[in-house]
Amino acid sequence: MVGKGDLRADHKAGPPVIEASRGDRGFLEEVVRRSGVQVRRCFQCRTCSGGCPFVQAMDYPPNVLLRLLLYGRRRQVLSCGTIWLCVSCNTCSSQCPMALDLSAVMETLRIMALKARAPIGRPNILEFHEEVARSLERYGRTHKLGIMLRYKLLTGSWFSDLDVGLKMFAKRKLELFPSRIKQVHEVARVFEGQLRRKKK
Amino acid sequence: MSSPRGQEYSYFPGCSLETTAQESNRSLMRGAAIMGLRLIELEDWNCCGSSSLPTLSKPASLGMAARNLSLAPPHRPLVAMCPRCLHYLRSTLKYLKEHPRKRLALEKKFDRPIDTDLEVIHFLEVLDRFGLARLEAMARRSLKPLRFVPYYGCTLYRPPHLERHHYFQGDLDRILVALGAAPVNRALAYRCCGSFLSVTNPEVVTPVVNEIMTSAVAAGANCLVTICAMCQLNLEIRSTVKKRVPVFHFSEVLALALGADDYEDWFDRHLVNPRPLVQQVVAGG
Ligand code: SF4
Numbered sequence: 001m002v003g004k005g006d007l008r009a010d011h012k013a014g015p016p017v018i019e020a021s022r023g024d025r026g027f028l029e030e031v032v033r034r035s036g037v038q039v040r041r042c043f044q045c046r047t048c049s050g051g052c053p054f055v056q057a058m059d060y061p062p063n064v065l066l067r068l069l070l071y072g073r074r075r076q077v078l079s080c081g082t083i084w085l086c087v088s089c090n091t092c093s094s095q096c097p098m099a100l101d102l103s104a105v106m107e108t109l110r111i112m113a114l115k116a117r118a119p120i121g122r123p124n125i126l127e128f129h130e131e132v133a134r135s136l137e138r139y140g141r142t143h144k145l146g147i148m149l150r151y152k153l154l155t156g157s158w159f160s161d162l163d164v165g166l167k168m169f170a171k172r173k174l175e176l177f178p179s180r181i182k183q184v185h186e187v188a189r190v191f192e193g194q195l196r197r198k199k200k
Numbered sequence: 201m202s203s204p205r206g207q208e209y210s211y212f213p214g215c216s217l218e219t220t221a222q223e224s225n226r227s228l229m230r231g232a233a234i235m236g237l238r239l240i241e242l243e244d245w246n247c248c249g250s251s252s253l254p255t256l257s258k259p260a261s262l263g264m265a266a267r268n269l270s271l272a273p274p275h276r277p278l279v280a281m282c283p284r285c286l287h288y289l290r291s292t293l294k295y296l297k298e299h300p301r302k303r304l305a306l307e308k309k310f311d312r313p314i315d316t317d318l319e320v321i322h323f324l325e326v327l328d329r330f331g332l333a334r335l336e337a338m339a340r341r342s343l344k345p346l347r348f349v350p351y352y353g354c355t356l357y358r359p360p361h362l363e364r365h366h367y368f369q370g371d372l373d374r375i376l377v378a379l380g381a382a383p384v385n386r387a388l389a390y391r392c393c394g395s396f397l398s399v400t401n402p403e404v405v406t407p408v409v410n411e412i413m414t415s416a417v418a419a420g421a422n423c424l425v426t427i428c429a430m431c432q433l434n435l436e437i438r439s440t441v442k443k444r445v446p447v448f449h450f451s452e453v454l455a456l457a458l459g460a461d462d463y464e465d466w467f468d469r470h471l472v473n474p475r476p477l478v479q480q481v482v483a484g485g
């Protein structure tokens with residue numbers, strides 16, 4: 001599967017043209033500052049993309065994303081799906097010959113995408129994270145059944161995964177009732193003003 | 201015998217072991233009891249803070265981890281089994297050490313001090329301190345029937361800034377070999393299990409999990425042993441290949457080797473039936 005913006009895919013129409021001088025320099029600086037990673041050191045060896053277990057599903061492989069970042073393609077980078085598909089497994093970070101912590105870059109980009117209200121490349125994944133956060137705010141712990149139910153409802157993917165859900169339920173892997181902490185008010189203090197509220 | 205104090209630990213179960221992976225928790229408690237270790241559950245612990253929060257709100261994730269640290273009595277180490285929890289609690293401790301003002305603000309929030317000298321360790325480090333020879337001497341059953349892939353998953357020793365702590369590579373192999381099992385090292389032991397993508401995008405996770413499972417079977421393994429409850433779950437629920445082998449949580453096979461008898465309940469909760477293999481261990485022991 002090749003994403004629409006994949007640089008490799010564009011060669012039939014001639015090489016893609018990116019005018020480096022028109023990029024947003026401030027973008028690169030901001031990512032470096034926030035993540036603490038010297039992304040300029042990347043020499044495009046592609047080790048990161050070769051090792052990433054989920055590269056197949058990404059619109060840009062990690063090394064291409066870094067390149068776009070270097071060119072200051074703020075919008076393109078912040079609205080991509082790659083940053084949301086990244087699960088922070090650190091495979092890339094531990095294998096990069098330049099010791100670049102790419103996983104930290106991905107997290108920085110997710111945070112920046114939220115802050116900039118960029119179009120979310122994989123909205124279902126953000127929905128899931130928000131559902132988890134709500135569970136944490138409510139109980140102090142994750143309640144998997146509740147998260148799954150609300151997530152599946154929200155995204156309308158209810159039937160896609162029913163058999164796995166039922167299997168887990170039969171094995172008592174999904175608890176009906178949440179395990180919750182006693183001092184929920186302490187957690188509430190931690191969450192004060194932190195989560196984006198739902199419009200719906 | 202060493203002093204009882206040296207064998208007391210605060211224990212942080214984390215959300216998975218508390219619920220979805222109760223069997224890992226129960227077997228861990230069982231194994232620890234047989235070894236004479238006291239794992240004292242951290243009173244009113246909350247999620248470690250690593251789930252989804254680092255992206256949505258840094259302050260909230262930091263606060264969640266910090267609250268756990270503030271609950272831990274300083275005189276005994278805090279033990280985690282879940283690699284994510286360990287990683288998150290440790291890096292938060294490091295952060296609070298380096299940012300005293302943040303720490304003060306959080307202490308005020310909880311009205312409790314946070315001791316930045318607290319030791320946060322993984323259960324494998326507890327075993328390391330316990331001593332392999334001692335553990336071996338305590339074993340009641342041989343794990344000889346197990347040809348296992350030591351499935352470390354992605355988090356235990358990968359995060360770059362935690363590398364200076366205990367280096368976990370090889371720990372699972374060493375311990376299980378001492379208990380009689382045979383390691384199979386030519387399978388994908390570090391490939392990520394898919395984490396939350398297993399819920400949001402199963403179509404992305406299934407091929408990866410199948411790759412892991414197939415590599416284990418091809419290498420001649422008859423099980424995988426992991427220390428991460430989420431890996432265990434994802435590997436079992438998302439693999440669709442015909443030839444599958446069971447995935448054990450490390451604490452299950454440890455307790456089994458130590459002679460635990462209440463294992464029926466744990467293995468009942470597995471999605472790939474481990475019973476035939478377990479029977480072999482029990483019969484042989
Ligand atoms: S592995 Fe490192 S140097 Fe190589 S392409 Fe990826 S980020 Fe760049």
Ligand code: SF4
Pocket residue numbers: 048051052053054055062085086087088089090091092093102103106
């Ligand atoms: S940390 Fe993210 S980008 Fe890096 S290998 Fe893992 S999933 Fe891929």
